[in-house]
Amino acid sequence: MGVSEVQQTNLTSEKAKWMYQKMAEIRRFEDQVHETFSKGVLPGFVHLYAGEEAVAVGVCAHLDDKDSITSTHRGHGHCIAKGCDLKGMMAELYGKSTGLCRGKGGSMHIADVEKGMLGANGIVGGGFPLATGAALTAKLKKSGGVAVCFFGDGANNHGTFHEGINMAAIWDLPVVFVAENNGYAEATPFEYASSCENIAERAASYGIPGETVDGKDAMAVYDAAERAVARARAGKGPSLIECKTYRNYGHFEGDAQTYKPESEKKEHLTELDAIILFRQFVLQNGLASEDDLHVVDENVKKEIEEAVSFAEESPLPEVKELTTDVYVSYKE
Amino acid sequence: MGVSEVQQTNLTSEKAKWMYQKMAEIRRFEDQVHETFSKGVLPGFVHLYAGEEAVAVGVCAHLDDKDSITSTHRGHGHCIAKGCDLKGMMAELYGKSTGLCRGKGGSMHIADVEKGMLGANGIVGGGFPLATGAALTAKLKKSGGVAVCFFGDGANNHGTFHEGINMAAIWDLPVVFVAENNGYAEATPFEYASSCENIAERAASYGIPGETVDGKDAMAVYDAAERAVARARAGKGPSLIECKTYRNYGHFEGDAQTYKPESEKKEHLTELDAIILFRQFVLQNGLASEDDLHVVDENVKKEIEEAVSFAEESPLPEVKELTTDVYVSYKE
Amino acid sequence: MGRVITFSDALNEAMKQAMRKNEDVILLGEDVAGGAEVDHLQNEDAWGGVMGVTKGLIQEFGKDRVLDTPIAEAGYVGAAVSAAATGMRPIAELMFNDFIGSCLDEVMNQGAKLRYMFGGKAKIPLTIRTMHGAGFRAAAQHSQSLYGLFTAIPGVKVVVPSTPADAKGMLIASIEDDDLTVFFEDKTLYNMKGEVDEEYYSIPIGKADIKRQGEDLTIVAIGKQVHTALEAAEQLVKKGIETEVVDPRSLSPLDEETILQSVMKTSRLIVIDEANPRCNAATDISAMVADKGFDYLDAPIKMITAPHCPVPFSPALEDVYLPTPEKVLEVVSELIDDDSSIAM
């Protein structure tokens, strides 16, 4: 791993700043949630995305609102990269009525269908069929949209991986399957649970392209995603991209992470940090100045503070909302 | 396809005759069932194995009672190759109390656990986890046994394929996964539903050996199975063998098979017939004489006739058996 | 205008008309075209489903709207959920309801819950058609009646029609409905004939139908068992007992009102449900009446169901597995003594 070797990039300065901002938003959002959670303010199971920012952002840089993504239990990063509102997100984590899901979903089900974010998912492997279905709609409606399925190394052994990818492949659907291989599924190492060396190898079973990239390197992800999204939009079918990455926090908040070697943890918090790496890349390529990035950092800081205040000040849902929105219509 | 090129074989004459006999038994059993069914005597869904004999027999030639197999909805051939009693089988198809399952299972659930035949299965893909579990027992109990999972080309797209094989691979379990690629899942062609060209290619996803053989050629199956079973018994883990084959009858009894080209059907009933091919092989290699095989044929004919009489004359289960054998014990 | 057609043809017509009306309606499932991709079949003799219920749809609507799927229930049912959430109005066929074991997550945790979990910001206009029921000699894994399992899931609607006319109208209603509906088709009813309007029409989900009027006894029966109840009712006439047969038609929502009103009138209730006896629709309906209709009741609520065992293969056993008019008569004689006055 290291700074991307793509030194001549055609990344625009605007896009680079957008990427930097999104990565910074994710990091700060997650650090904030970590802190808030540790104070006992936040309820529930919370799985943080910090450390994996380059994946969500490198991929979503190629998407717009007509494109869909399916996410995982570790969904905040995907939400932010897909353009969801930070205030609505934070309020959702607090279970407030102003949350993206009016407080009914929480961290594990955070979603914004209008933005094409089809939901975090509490079920590992739940996203494969859903992404395939969204791509089917795009194909039948000729919307030009693509669907991206983010999934973990643990999910790669679930049956839905096989069923979803095979179906997308036989129907040449516009899907990009993005493995976030962070080395662990809860406490279980990837190497133990998976009979393949790289998830990308499994693409061959479905006759689709598969490649493994350094998931800490936003530009490596960006480039691979560019090819895969282009292929999907051109009607040539799905691809699989495996991003080798790492989660900075525990599996969920409260996990002591005894299964991770100390050296490994440390390395990822320092020289292998995705944001530091991307920052260097942006500066070296003159895509933004230190000052520019400083402004972004400050803005992000403010955004997150505002999101917290918004969440704190928002009202809880009213009791009568307990049974609404189960159905569109239900004759009692 | 054609006569096996393995002309120097170390197959014993005894084994060759056993194989020929089992293949003949399967064919005649199925032809008989086809006839009986068409008279409206037999109830239910019946899926015939005729045409695919070389697969079950070529594989089971390496197994004994301590080994297990899991089967499919098309299970009669596996039963016979694994040594199940023909009378008990036929009685089961008639729903008689003398059936292998006392009439409670029928064709789709025919089983004989003592013989290691863990059941036909009405659920496509049901066998992958079951074979893996039987292999786990063999490994933990150090029985030296292996488990064979027979499955169809349709089943190869089910999630359990992925989950079962991955698990067997990471635990180095003694399983042999045997694909019976007969080109169709009901009316759906293999090429349409599967994104791989050959099922055997998918073995690579699990880091296990995969090979495609001519499933009409009993010796090609026999040889591949020999390697795979030896590997399993040696504790080296699972393998996948794909046998290209064909079913002579419809998906189930009553299927008009409009989806099959006439020429294809005809070819398989004549020059590509597995039994004719194996007969030639046996004779050419001096493993048995025409007379020997004639005796086998006559015996098989008698066996099947006896099985039919036995089934016809056997009593139906008594009404009180309706609710027995749901549990070993159940405090009401 | 009405003609006499089969249950199966009524379903076929419902799908055809719905697909003509709205091009967002698509059909997917195993062999729903059935060989659409086979060259020599292209516009001819494709299966149209394992029982032929979807015959002819591929010819009229083409491969984009009638999709044969791999044997991957989680895959295609999950895809249908999401296609529904993103703008289509799919009909997914789960060949046998017994196969729900391969895709329950997609129904229970995704399709049924997305709308709620997303705070109302999604809808899932998906219809899952599926075959159920014993009596076909199809043994334990192809004969179950699992509507109870789905009725238990908030976010799912459950329809179990008993006649060709109901089948057509309620399938159209299910397709038009903006929620996830599981639509049950008893495989032994496919050949049943009945009068069915030619026009496109829908029957509201959640409205029970009184299939027979009576004052002495209410039988609520589900799906095919409506006919068991009607047969029993005919025989009971001879004993001077007039039976009201209520066909709920949908189990979720359940038309509690109609059931309660009937029990108010008759004071006696039998529920017939061919599913296994525990936590099924029969217990659900009984319990509802034991609460809300307790004061109307003059006798215990009786349930006639399958026993607590899998569906056996042998015809000798399967025939005693299912409810029959005779069993109904036996139970009625427990409820109403021959010598006791009915209108007591």
Place this chain on the structure above:
Amino acid sequence: MGRVITFSDALNEAMKQAMRKNEDVILLGEDVAGGAEVDHLQNEDAWGGVMGVTKGLIQEFGKDRVLDTPIAEAGYVGAAVSAAATGMRPIAELMFNDFIGSCLDEVMNQGAKLRYMFGGKAKIPLTIRTMHGAGFRAAAQHSQSLYGLFTAIPGVKVVVPSTPADAKGMLIASIEDDDLTVFFEDKTLYNMKGEVDEEYYSIPIGKADIKRQGEDLTIVAIGKQVHTALEAAEQLVKKGIETEVVDPRSLSPLDEETILQSVMKTSRLIVIDEANPRCNAATDISAMVADKGFDYLDAPIKMITAPHCPVPFSPALEDVYLPTPEKVLEVVSELIDDDSSIAM
């Protein structure tokens, strides 16, 4: 001899003792060791399950008997079914009961039916341990109570303990049992403390426990709701109402006898089940009593359950989702007028 330990420790002890006693007992599931394969953890600080319930088992029994599985519920639950059929006595942990969507087939169509379909020539001594229940802010896909779904399946036994002592004794009984048992653990009870014998002991499956004696009212409550019932009962004493609290402990088989005897004594029944209201264990028990105990009843049978909606995330909503002692009191006041004599 009895010591006060947690529900979680009671389960842990049950597994340890059962595994010591019989080497065919193995444990498999996701993270049940939890990093057993990580070098630096080998004999130390492995997770022992997402909630730590199986902590220490890998150290004592090793990798052959405590198997971390991939995230492949159909795969490992199906493997456990077959391992059971071929001579092992596995405990498979399904982390959350909500994940049954990924492996229902293996339970419903394989594990539960093999014995019957094979004419009695197999047994499936498999215990599936699984976590259920709301109140943990775990939202719609990690908070369900799905014991009703399993109770409906012939061939499955269903255990739902409410105290540490019952948890230990019934888990041992489940492991010893020759049938497929699904054992439910309410995640919000893990820290509950209670007296538990140190010895290896078992409590028969199918025997209800009367957790409190009373003459005026019967409450049958499931799992954690036993404690809701007991709390309510304490408050009812002040109103002069003596409540009998029956804990069925297993839903399949269900101890109908004990429930009916209690209703015979009290003439009034409330069932508390925190599952969604349709086709659940509450309807099952109510319906049973509305049939077999109808003549004992002086009042409608009331059910207190969750509403027909998924489990919401927001604490503000989840707190009103679950049954509470207050709700019980409200329902009791409907059943028993303040001014009416109780022993009427």
